[in-house]
Amino acid sequence: MPKVHKRHDPSDIFIHWFNAACWFLLLLTGIGLIRNPAIDPFGSGYPEAMRAMVGGGGNLLLIHEFIGLAWLVGFLLYLVVNFKGALFFLSEVFPVSMGRDMTWMMKKIVLMTLGPKALKMVGLDPELPDQGYYNMGQKAFAQASVVGGVVIAVTGVIMFLSDRSFGAEATGMISWSIALHFIAVGLVFAGLLVHIYMAAISPEERPGFKSMFTGVVPDGYAKHHHRLWWEKIKTEGE
Template sequence: MPNQMYKRHDRSDIFIHWFNAACWILLLLTGVGLIQHSAIDPFGSGYPEALRAMVGGGGNLLTIHEGIGLLWILGFVFYLIVNFKGAKFFLSEVFPVSPERDVPWLFKKMALMTIGPKVLKDPTLPDQGYYNMGQKVFAQASVVGGIVIAVTGIIMWLSDRSLGAEAVGIVSWSIFLHFIGVGLVFAGLLVHIYMAAISPEERPGFMSMFTGVVPGDYAKHHHRLWWEKIKTENK
């Protein structure tokens, strides 16, 4: 039996994933350049200085960052209009967590990936659904973090356009939340990038972000519950 391919992602899903990825990288690069404070900036003041000099000043960098940020938000609005069902499906798959299956999976997986199977009495991983728990954790963080980042970003963007002096507290806390949100999502993003793009075992998953489909044995091995479900549906 040839390795049957199963459809995993819609074209709009693929688009929004890579659109988001591109925006995030650019926003991260420009955003870090907007922080210039010895107690905060991640790589010292050299990076913001260099970046600002490159674009002709901090003001320009801010404009660029704001522009990309707005584009990113518009991109999501566009996606929601085009594929609202897909978004709903995504959220319904990402947020429910099974304590008996998902939680052990996460800890076992972390141990397996970093130290090896020897530390575990029983290295077999519980079966996973459409998303495994690692993907869920990152997706949850991305959704919540993304909303926080977008909302606080809009507040900051409005600050010197339409907000009055009474709003400075909200604006200032928005800066903090924006920073925290990005920091936490970025921490997850590193793992996500490794797992998806560098680690060989997820290679078919990575490819599916271009093709939209995964091979059956991959689905069976990695997302058994989903594989079983679609297999029965397909019959």
């Protein structure tokens, strides 16, 4: 049997796909809540159709809020079940090595757009620096989704409470929450398009995609894509 390494705990796999499903439903319902001809991403037909489907804008807002609260509860439960896993994730995605990780990022962007010749032309080796558990592209998206997720959740709870318990004195905070909620969703969504391409469509990352279901990756993939992690598990164990 080919050698494999454990990459994700079942609770990590669950929270990832739970998060993805919530994101999908929150985007579907959230975009339906925007009814402004100047900025409707899919034109005015989409919000109208969504509202008609659920019996009006009030119901659509309730559904959006319910999914948002379920998303929050799901994350809190995950923290209870696997707090150590969450700490490991944060300790892997936030530290950035200016030399190694930034060089990886710059070279990767050039390799994916202009190809290796462009790097050779300016006297650079097209070989990418070794990466750890996450490469710099994964780290950048993970950082954006953690910070963006916290902003979306906090501003979402403020907006949820604004209809129920805040008075007129909270108008400034609520206006800022609305603006920040939109900005954070926009930023994470932009990263999400790249994330989905890199994680699910790009053939070289196929073993990483499968690992989001099986929890394991082949030895060769770990060695080639996450060399520093591979070396660590060789010396320190899984």
